[in-house]
Amino acid sequence: MRHIPLASATVLAIGAGAAQAETPTLTVYTYDSFVSDWGPGPAVRDAFEAVCECRLDLVGTGDGAALLARLQLEGARTPADVVLGLDTNLTARAGETGLFAPHGIDAAFDLPIDWDDPLFLPFDWGYFAFVYNTEVVSDPPGSFAELIASELSIAIQDPRSSTPGLGLLMWVEAAHGADAPEVWEGLAERVLTVTRGWSEAYGLFTSGEVDMVLSYSTSPAYHLIAEDDPTVAAAAFEEGHYMQIEVAGMLESSDQPELARAFLEFMLGDAFQSIIPTTNWMYPAVIPEGGLPEGFETLMVPERALLLSPEDAAARRDGALATWLEALSR
Amino acid sequence: MGDGGSPARGASDLRSAAARLGPAGGLRPPDPPPDPRARRWPVAPVAGGAVAALLVVLSLGSLAAVAWRAEGWAALGPADWAAVRFTLLQAVLSATLSVLLAVPVARALARRTFPGRGVLITLLGAPFILPTLVAVLGLLAVFGRNGIVSQGLGLLGLPPLQIYGLTGVVLAHVFFNLPLATRLLLQGWLAIPSERFRLAGALGFSRGAVFRHLEWPMLREMAPGAFLVIFLLCLTSFSVALTLGGGPRATTVELAIYQAFRFDFDLSKAALLALVQFALCAVAAALALGVALPSGTGAGLDRPLARHDLRPGGALAGWDAVVIALAALFLLVPLAVLIGRGAPMVAGLPAAVWVAAARSVAVALVSVALCIGFALALALAIQRARGLAARGLETVGMIALAASPLVIGTGLFILVFPWVDPARLALPVTALVNAAMALPFALRAILPALRQAEATQGRLADHLGLTGSARLRLVILPRLRRPMGFAAGLTGALSMGDLGVIVLFAEREGATLPLQLYRLMGAYRSDDAAGAAVLLLALALAIFWAFDRGGRAHAAT
Secondary structure, three states: OOHHHHHHHHHHHHHHHHHHHHOOEEEEEEOHHHHOOOOOHHHHHHHHHHHHOOEEEEEEOOOHHHHHHHHHHHHHHOOOOEEEEEEOOOHHHHHHOOOEEOOOOOOOOOOOOOOOOOOOEEEEEEEEEEEEEOOOOOOOOOOHHHHHHOOOOEEEEOOOOOHHHHHHHHHHHHHHHHHHHHHHHHHHHHEEEEEOOHHHHHHHHHOOOOOEEEEEOOHHHHHHHHHOOOOEEEOOOOOOEEEEEEEEEEEOOOOOHHHHHHHHHHHOOHHHHOOOOOOOOOEEOOOOOOOOOOOHHHOOOOOOEEOOOHHHHHHHHHHHHHHHHHHHOO | OOOOOOHHHHHHHHHHHHHHOEOOEOOOOOOOOOOOHHHHOOOHHHHHHHHHHHHHHHHHHHHHHHHHHOOOOOOOOHHHHHHHHHHHHHHHHHHHHHHHHHHHHHHHHHHOOOOOHHHHHHHHOHHHHOOHHHHHHHHHHHHOOOOHHHHHHHHOOOOOOOOOOHHHHHHHHHHHHHHHHHHHHHHHHHHOOHHHHHHHHHOOOOHHHHHHHHHHHHHHHHHHHHHHHHHHHHHOOOHHHHHHHOOHHHOOHHHHHHHHHHHOOOHHHHHHHHHHHHHHHHHHHHHHHHHOOOOOOOOOOOOOOOOOOOOOOHHHHHHHHHHHHHHHHHHHHHHHHHHHHHHHHHOOOOHHHHHHHHHHHHHHHHHHHHHHHHHHHHHHHHHHOOHHHHHHHHHHHHHHHHOOHHHHHHHHHHHHOOOOOHHHHHHHHHHHHHHHHHHHHHHHHHHHHHHHHHHHHHHHHHHOOOOHHHHHHHHHHHHHHHHHHHHHHHHHHHHHHOOOOHHHHOOOOOOOHHHHHHHHHHOOOHHHHHHHHHHHHHHHHHHHHHHHHHHHHHHOO
16 A cells, blocks of 8 residues: 555656656856846846746856856866856857857847857947046046056956956057057056955945056946946046957757757847846947936947957967066066 | 862872972873773774865865866966965965964963953954955055055155055954964963962962963964964965955965966866965974974863962053053954944845845854864874874864865866766855864864863773763863864854855855855945945854853853
8 A cells, every 4th residue: 555655656756857857947157246136147037937938047157267167177068058258358268169059140239349259149248447436536547648647546356367357458458569568567556456356356446445446337337326326437548448248159068059049049139138237237239129227328438449359369368467467566 | 070070189180280390391191001092082083084084085186186187287387486485475474473463462361351351352253254355345444545544644644554565465364363363372371270370379480480381381282283274374365465465476376276277277287286285284284283292281170260370450461451452453443344334234135145144154053063073083083193193184184274265166066067066066065165174273272172181181081991972971072162162163153254165166046145245246236245244244253152152151160
């Protein structure tokens, strides 16, 4: 008699397992702040699951560079179907791993540059900029030269441990090329300190320890929209501002390429793109039908957008780091 | 068996101790001819060996896993050696200064009683358990370019304080570790039997003589261990060293590992640098444990410290008051700034933060259970072993501290990835790694007390034929309550504040409080982050206080 309930329980369990297997799960690797309660993750998951008849498993790990390192560790055995959160300073290296599959999606983007990468699709972007408080800094610098000539103190991030830190390296490379060593020698005087990541540096800025911090031209939007504080601004540099374009790609090893592709298409749609501005505090890659949130129109828009091609960025990275180390280690 | 003992035994203890208190300092009690240690703890080698094996897998095993995944062999360049030199320099300076400064503070706290002393001692431990991201902001609010001190200097027409550089790194490390050194030495002072001080007072010892005969032997035993744990903590420091060091001049080995891993994806170099870090640990452990001597102050009645050798008032009391006030100012003002900033935000914290707080408390309690179990097993095995084996086990107990958190995380990831989804293991692994990381502190607190208990009560227990669990329950544990309570509190508090490996394992279902704190900062929400920091501080201190009190409640009877 005892065997009967046990047997029926087994049947039930198998049935439940089969029912679960019918709902496919899409695994997306991304950076930690994307999945946080205050990031785009929760809203993106709800929006996608409402239309995909699947489960969206967002797995957050470190930042963009840590994400790529993890993917390299896992190789083709990775359970991830999609990786979301690399930037163009990493895509050359990511492409070389051979782990990514062509997305095959043709789309139009609202970017200051043309985009035609067969492996990666942008989902948001922003300009690197030095951010300051208008009540503390009355006469913000208009170029690297003016910043060097000023008395201001700045906090930047270490390019070895932070993607914005690497972004600044590329900004100086793209804007000043051969003169980069002199620019860094001058900037070294202004750099109060270098931090491990963006959060530490931004904390130094909000607590008043430094006058300016390397962040994004969209950072003031947070203070204006979420805190109703209009005193944070980004300084416009005449040589132009380097862009960070954040991208996603699908993996060759994915066992559900159709669902992965569906996610990438969803990523470029209104539902996803309208979540980005006020959670990731970046520009959406495709401006949603409702336009940008109120307040974004007050942001500083650089006259020139700077970006090194992924190949260029990868090729110049080590030299730029050596220059940076040399200048700041004195 | 309670903590008292019969008056007759007490008197004979006192006589024999008086005989031993010669000008040459403490003599060690003669060992009975056949070594009874093997009989005392029949299962200690097995349990201790298992813990040691687990620690080796966690630290060296994870390193081996990283090396195994690497292709080819790397060599260290000049920049890496510069990082090794800077790491050593700042770690030696930081540890030396922390321990030296802790001596007067611990002594003052040990020999003075005043209202609020217990609360002050608990609060003084706070900098040690704060997440570095938060503590650095508190420290800079006082010593930074725009901090309280600089503003005061500005009022006097002086330029602001310039702490970025080696000064800043050492200042921050002393801020973090002075509390730990103070607490470890305070344990030592409180472990000196009060009869010794009474006897010294009766014999009219000068202060110098008290120091030579009672305090110096204790410091010889405790200080090297305290130096070692702080040295190891500073060895793997990265974020603090970089931020307060003012830039890449302050590159530590851990940052070089970070670079090898995520900038270059050069696993062989990451493994090689981690190996260098272990080698530094082993050399430091060999030196420090070689210098440490068993204090051999002899037996006492386990009574709380009552200092009959001290007269009330006078210059000595004034000096102690100044020392305590300076330490409190240095350690508590930065905390007060953080609390002032964050306390108003605590009530309005989002639900996700409170859920994470509950989860962190659970992780911390698991860490405490694991760590105390590990520490007891290891300490008993060390006590039973002798010579090289004992020192080897003690070094293994320290090893997790020398392990690069990034290499542990990555190595464990490589080890478990083929079998389980690492994200599912994020919380258990966090608890385990936190326990291993806190083990060195627990061992430093428990081991001397265990040696003391064996030295003072061991012969009697041998005569009574107490071995194994009966000996542990009746003889050892009652005498370990205070250090065990302290170690449990420290482990719980450390575990609360540690971001740990959870970031590397990519949590999926449960963020811890430190992780939520980092996420709040990463999402621009510095006000909520300040509130979460105060919540974290309060919970960590509460855990510490509860265990530490629990340990002391019994000892005070």
